[in-house]
Amino acid sequence: MSLFSKITLFFLLAATSLQWLISSHLLDTPNIGIEPYYLEIVARGLSGMVASGMTILGLFYCLQGMPTVKRTSGLILGFGLVQFGIPLSRIISPYLAIDGQLENLFLFQFGLALICFGLINILELPPGNTEKVFEKLDFLSFAFFASGLAALAVILVQGRILWWTTLGSSIH
Secondary structure, three states, X not given: OOHHHHHHXXXXXXXXXXXXXXXXXXXXXXXXOOOHHHHHHHHHHHHHHHXXXXXXXXXXXXXXXXXXXXXXXXXXXXXXXXXXXXXXXXXXXXXXXXXXXHHHHHHHHHHHHHHHHHHHHHOOOOOOOOOOOOOHHHHHHHHHHHHHHHHHHHXXXXXXHHOOOOHHHHOO
16 A cells, blocks of 8 residues: 555544544543544544545546546546535435434444545555656745635635725725
């Protein structure tokens, strides 16, 4: 299993287990000193980071599962299956979270993460060609890009509240 797969699966298992432990009150948060809300934000952030890695990993599995002639079909199937997840979760989630019991939903997510872990360990991707494509200056570019995106997010979220006025409020 590649390092990418190991890191992705580690964070997937960490995020889903943290959500399940918080929702089922097995993790005693007053002794830790962190509110459950902030732990849930951390778990959601980890889930978001893992989602991009798992999407690419799923796409690679769809490509490698097809014969060489049909790889385009595998690419189309991979993109289609990725888009199928959100409508399916909207169908399944209300039945799992019935009567406000979110523990069932998070336990289901944890079970799916364990299934992914097992399948990725059983079905390994064939080795591919790797090349070094990053240079030292790319990290500086990434830092500028990330800080620009963070500033844009702050302006779009807080700008209307703090700085921008509407036409109706400026006329007295």
